[in-house]
Amino acid sequence: MADRYTKQEKAVVVLVENFYKYMSNNILVKNKISKSSFRNMLQHELDHMLTNTRSREAADKVIQELDKNQDGCIDFEEYWSFIGAITGPIANHIREQEQQSSS
Amino acid sequence: MADRYTKQEKAVVVLVENFYKYMSNNILVKNKISKSSFRNMLQHELDHMLTNTRSREAADKVIQELDKNQDGCIDFEEYWSFIGAITGPIANHIREQEQQSSS
Numbered sequence: 001m002a003d004r005y006t007k008q009e010k011a012v013v014v015l016v017e018n019f020y021k022y023m024s025n026n027i028l029v030k031n032k033i034s035k036s037s038f039r040n041m042l043q044h045e046l047d048h049m050l051t052n053t054r055s056r057e058a059a060d061k062v063i064q065e066l067d068k069n070q071d072g073c074i075d076f077e078e079y080w081s082f083i084g085a086i087t088g089p090i091a092n093h094i095r096e097q098e099q100q101s102s103s
Numbered sequence: 104m105a106d107r108y109t110k111q112e113k114a115v116v117v118l119v120e121n122f123y124k125y126m127s128n129n130i131l132v133k134n135k136i137s138k139s140s141f142r143n144m145l146q147h148e149l150d151h152m153l154t155n156t157r158s159r160e161a162a163d164k165v166i167q168e169l170d171k172n173q174d175g176c177i178d179f180e181e182y183w184s185f186i187g188a189i190t191g192p193i194a195n196h197i198r199e200q201e202q203q204s205s206s
Binding site: 011013031045047081084088095098 | 195
């Protein structure tokens with residue numbers, strides 16, 4: 001990690017690296033994550049956040065959306081927007097938690 | 104920060120907190136960031152990443168897009184997708200950097 005990166009840049013790198021961690025090894029599916037890997041990623045990497053009902057509902061919605069087009073995998077842009085879709089509804093909850101833990 | 108959070112969850116919290124850090128204090132603009140604050144945020148929080156030409160081009164494109172509708176501010180969803188738009192083009196670059204620094 002570039003040492004001089006800011007906290008926000010390091011956070012972005014963590015989420016980018018997470019995409020590559022779950023990326024398909026199938027050469028036909030370059031730079032994409034399979035849907036099952038995405039579900040797997042949610043359970044392993046975002047499981048604490050998903051205990052919150054609002055984020056659990058958001059994640060379920062995201063996964064249903066994923067399954068609409070049964071065909072493909074998820075590229076980086078979709079991966080990023082899905083995480084945003086799951087995080088959005090709980091952004092206030094995250095903020096309250098942060099304010100409690102820092103007060 | 105919930106101590107048991109994974110690395111990915113902590114990264115999400117950092118980016119959520121960053122949104123609140125730049126959020127407008129204007130009560131009329133609840134839970135939004137002004138465009139000038141967003142530009143300011145790019146310069147202060149993502150400046151190392153923006154030295155990469157591809158991310159600089161992506162950031163300029165994002166800012167031009169921002170200015171299309173001169174009216175409003177940026178909500179969490181737009182904030183999140185803008186960071187994804189800036190990160191996407193350099194995701195490969197980030198990965199190569201990571202592989203070099205860990206090899």
